[in-house]
Amino acid sequence: MLWDLVGIYFNQDMSLDYGSEAAALDAFVADDPDAPKVIDEIDWIFENFSSEKELAAYLESQGSDYLPPGGDGHREWLTRIADHVRAATT
Incomplete structure (x- = not known):
């Protein structure tokens, strides 16, 4: 699933296709x-994967070159994804 998402x-x-993280996640869920x-x-x-370095390496192995905005780390970004998908599907 994450492979498809990223x-x-x-x-x-x-940003051209969806305009925002939230819009991209909404499209994924839909x-x-x-x-x-x-x-x-x-x-x-x-x-x-506990460290930021490990998370970044794993995400890169899944095809992601996305850098979370605003200086957020990958843990915060993944948490946002999980929270958004959970809210959109329950």
Whole structure:
């Protein structure tokens, strides 16, 4: 799931395609009925990668070159994703 999310929705053209993180996440949830599975994947990531460096390396291995805005780390960004998907699918 995360592979699809970062590769399709959080690609280099994300701001042109969607305009914002929230809009990209809304499109992901609308397009993929399995979107809630990304929450479990994010939980797994947090259990297995504790440092910012490890998180960045894992996300890069999943095809992500997205840098969270405003100086947020990848943990904060992934938490935002999980919270948004959870709110949009419950």
